[in-house]
Amino acid sequence: MDTQTALELLRHEHRRAAVVILSETSPLSRPELTVRLAARVVDGEATSSLPDEDTRRRLRLGLHHNHLPKLSEAGAIEYDDRQVTAMRKLEPLASLLRDHRRDPPATASSLGEQLSGFYA
Numbered sequence: 001m002d003t004q005t006a007l008e009l010l011r012h013e014h015r016r017a018a019v020v021i022l023s024e025t026s027p028l029s030r031p032e033l034t035v036r037l038a039a040r041v042v043d044g045e046a047t048s049s050l051p052d053e054d055t056r057r058r059l060r061l062g063l064h065h066n067h068l069p070k071l072s073e074a075g076a077i078e079y080d081d082r083q084v085t086a087m088r089k090l091e092p093l094a095s096l097l098r099d100h101r102r103d104p105p106a107t108a109s110s111l112g113e114q115l116s117g118f119y120a
Contacts, residue, residue: 015067017041023094026086033084034060
């Protein structure tokens with residue numbers, strides 16, 4: 001996977017969270033992935049409380065219409081109506097995120113800011 005594709009895939013915080021979740025546990029049912037994603041990210045904030053039904057619905061729709069198709073197109077996952085499975089191409093994305101957490105750049109406070117700068 002080329003760098004531009006990786007950066008595009010990691011541009012959205014929900015996709016980044018999905019990559020981390022799936023790199024830790026795969027396969028997952030689609031509802032379980034939604035629950036785990038909701039537990040990690042609510043309106044851009046990490047949280048330990050479960051969000052309301054409306055937020056979970058928005059996350060579920062975002063996964064279905066946006067994030068899972070993009071990750072699948074890149075060969076990082078396979079999914080169907082029931083489950084999502086990480087493929088070998090997911091690992092370089094997860095590794096990039098782990099490396100960023102371990103050694104963040106001095107000029108940007110988050111990978112999201114770096115990616116925003118890349119696309120500016």
